[in-house]
Amino acid sequence: MSHGTDIPDGLTFWSFVDYAVERVGRAMPSVDLDAMRLVLTLHRVTSMVVYDLESSVHRPSGWTWPGFRVLFVLWLAGPMEAKTAAELSGMSRAAVSSLVNTLHRDGLVTRERADYDRRAVRIGLTGAGRDAIERGFVAHNRRESAWATALTGEERATLVALLGKLMEGSSAAEAKRRS
Amino acid sequence: MSHGTDIPDGLTFWSFVDYAVERVGRAMPSVDLDAMRLVLTLHRVTSMVVYDLESSVHRPSGWTWPGFRVLFVLWLAGPMEAKTAAELSGMSRAAVSSLVNTLHRDGLVTRERADYDRRAVRIGLTGAGRDAIERGFVAHNRRESAWATALTGEERATLVALLGKLMEGSSAAEAKRRS
DNA sequence: TCCGATTAATCAAAGGTTTGATCATTGCTC
DNA sequence: GAGCAATGATCAAACCTTTGATTAATCGGA
Numbered sequence: 006m007s008h009g010t011d012i013p014d015g016l017t018f019w020s021f022v023d024y025a026v027e028r029v030g031r032a033m034p035s036v037d038l039d040a041m042r043l044v045l046t047l048h049r050v051t052s053m054v055v056y057d058l059e060s061s062v063h064r065p066s067g068w069t070w071p072g073f074r075v076l077f078v079l080w081l082a083g084p085m086e087a088k089t090a091a092e093l094s095g096m097s098r099a100a101v102s103s104l105v106n107t108l109h110r111d112g113l114v115t116r117e118r119a120d121y122d123r124r125a126v127r128i129g130l131t132g133a134g135r136d137a138i139e140r141g142f143v144a145h146n147r148r149e150s151a152w153a154t155a156l157t158g159e160e161r162a163t164l165v166a167l168l169g170k171l172m173e174g175s176s177a178a179e180a181k182r183r184s
Numbered sequence: 185m186s187h188g189t190d191i192p193d194g195l196t197f198w199s200f201v202d203y204a205v206e207r208v209g210r211a212m213p214s215v216d217l218d219a220m221r222l223v224l225t226l227h228r229v230t231s232m233v234v235y236d237l238e239s240s241v242h243r244p245s246g247w248t249w250p251g252f253r254v255l256f257v258l259w260l261a262g263p264m265e266a267k268t269a270a271e272l273s274g275m276s277r278a279a280v281s282s283l284v285n286t287l288h289r290d291g292l293v294t295r296e297r298a299d300y301d302r303r304a305v306r307i308g309l310t311g312a313g314r315d316a317i318e319r320g321f322v323a324h325n326r327r328e329s330a331w332a333t334a335l336t337g338e339e340r341a342t343l344v345a346l347l348g349k350l351m352e353g354s355s356a357a358e359a360k361r362r363s
Numbered sequence: 364t365c366c367g368a369t370t371a372a373t374c375a376a377a378g379g380t381t382t383g384a385t386c387a388t389t390g391c392t393c
Numbered sequence: 394g395a396g397c398a399a400t401g402a403t404c405a406a407a408c409c410t411t412t413g414a415t416t417a418a419t420c421g422g423a
Contacts, residue, residue, distance in 0.1 A: 155353025174334025
């Protein structure tokens with residue numbers, strides 16, 4: 006690392022968080038360093054967990070992480086309008102529309118116009134889709150459980166509660182949702 | 185909601201978490217419900233925070249969230265090889281390569297072959313890029329600070345510590361990284 | 364010094380996401 | 394009943410991400 010890069014030795018994806026907070030703290034006095042560390046940490050940890058789940062469970066199962074999210078919602082809440090799937094999975098209608106193209110092509114979901122409203126498209130799992138998501142969810146849960154063992158039961162509950170508190174704040178209320 | 189959708193009344197993106205845990209808990213006895221709730225919560229909160237930051241700050245600034253992440257790394261750690269930017273921002277080399285196409289086109293980053301290793305591409309901020317990221321970061325921090333006010337100082341520290349503990353577990357050690 | 368293994372960036376193909384637009388349908392007011 | 398506003402799904406364009414492949418360059422052991 007001596008020639009060319011000028012990056013502090015040993016700086017990695019994870020250690021960059023401390024480095025970033027320290028660098029900004031030195032250069033900009035009015036920055037909220039706690040908030041900065043919180044968002045950097047939150048995003049980086051989540052990103053890592055999701056990449057792990059997607060690469061070790063979901064892609065081998067034949068779908069992507071976003072695909073899993075839609076299948077999961079349909080599995081638990083049953084056939085529904087596409088706009089509802091979008092809401093429950095936290096995606097836009099356009100994203101669901103595109104995703105369902107793939108899932109439908111792969112025989113995992115059904116898609117049809119509603120008879121009570123000609124605008125609405127209803128989607129649901131096929132038999133194959135249900136079988137696949139059940140197996141996929143078991144593998145997914147096994148892996149997420151492995152992640153969760155890094156924390157005690159009480160720590161898990163605390164973490165969930167704190168994240169929930171973030172969702173109860175005014176910023177969450179102001180945050181726009183996808184259309 | 186009476187015709188056709190059969191979804192429990194009032195189910196939303198956020199309330200779906202409790203619903204999902206309850207549904208799976210009833211149907212599959214061997215599932216780790218705590219882990220399930222943890223990952224669902226983690227991903228949904230993070231997703232919401234990031235979408236808010238991207239739509240309210242970053243896109244109006246002329247770049248995307250991933251673009252911001254690369255600009256941020258270059259800003260704090262200076263010019264570097266593309267592979268280093270990939271590591272520090274948690275992306276693959278291919279993703280950085282593609283992203284830098286856009287940022288370079290927009291005059292925010294420089295890109296050149298290293299003279300000490302003909303394989304390596306070095307990237308750095310342009311003057312315009314540095315000006316832009318400084319303003320962008322201020323707006324970003326203001327917004328992330330707004331999010332963080334939902335928690336007390338101690339809660340923030342606890343949250344960061346617990347997330348950090350997730351990163352110290354064996355699953356994180358086993359998790360593959362992007363190439 | 365030579366050569367096979369490794370490395371770095373980019374490519375291609377496939378998939379996913381966003382925004383605003385579009386088109387058809389529905390809802391609601393007058 | 395008519396007409397405008399709102400709604401839902403999809404489209405188009407732009408951007409981003411992944412994987413494996415490719416090409417060129419570098420490394421390291423014999």
